[in-house]
Amino acid sequence: MFGATVGTLKLLRQNIGSRDSELVWQRAGFQGNEWQMVQVHVTLQEVQQILIEASVGGEAGDIAIDDLSFTEGACILPEEFCDFEGAMCGWTQENDEEFGWIWVSGNDAIISSKPSVDHTTNTGSGHYIYMSSGSAHMPGQSARIISPLFTTGSDQCVHLWYYMSGLGTGTMNVYQQTSDGALYLLLSQSGEQGQWWRSAQAPLAQTGRDYRIVVEGIVGQGDQGSIAVDDVLVSPVSCTGPSHCDFEVDMCSWSNLIEEDDTDWLRNKGNSSAPSTGPSTDHTTSSSGHYVYVDSSVGRWGDRALLLSTILPSGSRGQCFTFWYQMFGHRVGTLRLYINNRTIYSTGEKLGLLMWTESGNQGDVWWRGQVHTDQKEQFWFVFEYQKGAESSGDVAIDDVLITQGACDPQPPTTGDQNDAVAVGVGVSVLVLVMAVVGTVLYVKRRRHSNRGSLVENDMLDGNFNLGFDECDLQDSES
Structure with a gap:
């Protein structure tokens, strides 16, 4: 698709x-x-x-x-993956208490803040694990669900999809529990995060011991919050993002907001000669690497494409978000960057606060964009592209990066070196021409000034040479 x-x-x-x-x-x-x-x-x-x-x-x-194909029996899934469709895949509650994680589908009517569809099938009949914050549960009360035992390895990464919505939503923690009982916190998310499934990933600690994945839910301050988890995968491949994404492997937890927009951001390679398929080169490799782009030939003026980041942790010294973008084509449209958090989202701002914007043709080069943020709570970004009046051109993003502290000055563009040399030569020629023209005008003015001085001196000399006897004095009439 x-x-x-x-x-x-x-x-x-x-x-x-x-x-x-x-x-x-x-x-x-x-x-x-x-x-x-x-x-x-x-x-x-x-x-x-x-x-x-x-x-x-x-x-x-x-x-x-x-x-x-059709086969008898349950679907065969990799041991490292669980979609919770056929069963719980060996995941078990830490304690056999009434309160805890339950195996449900979207059709099960519990409370309104529960997901209406799962992530695997995107239907009401699909299953996931779920923990509510009902009135019968006390704030701070927790429940844990534990995976089967996984074999240790190098550069492993845990991926999962989660849903956290509703007033007073609590906290979800994901741990790595080694065979000797030690716990390593892999990721933590808290509070209302919108009514959609979000992707999260975290690198696993290399302890040399086999381990289990532990998902912990903690009840929040309200009774309408819910936490759900689906499609858990332990991958032998290193995590991608969220602090840096070059889109070479995948979308790095960036996703389209299909429920809110009119068209999608697409991941593609460079070096494509077909029209409306993105820039000819990416920014990462300056050749045939990957980027995300919007097909500007599709849709009507004003149509939007929304790209949502994963949830990002706050930083004590502030953070700098850097990205590279390309906008090439006549009346190609507008690119905007928004920032959001649960406080802003609770006010009804679905996209968040506008942090940066650029419009129109910016040339066939990659430009650097930067924004500094000083968020005190977890937050996320949204890129919005709004289609312009014309149906040609490219709008693309590559190499998104989040660093701690203030933004450092960097070169503003990565155009081709030949282009840079040409621009430099052009500027030099222009300066030389302006200098020559200025010199010519200066010489002309000097000559004109000298000629005027000579005329005035001749006239003065002539006057001084006149004798009184050469003057014809006439009496004035009274």
């Missing part, structure tokens, strides 16, 4: 007799320019058939499927 307005792909099961159908899996919007495997566990108690439905989202996008 690749394209700016790619649409929706759905998998449904339909009863042969009644013709009633149930949605069991769906995806919408940009999912990457590569094949992805999907597995869906279904339990059939009567004769049913599988329906695959694709809907057109707009004028740009491709949806393709290949290699369908």
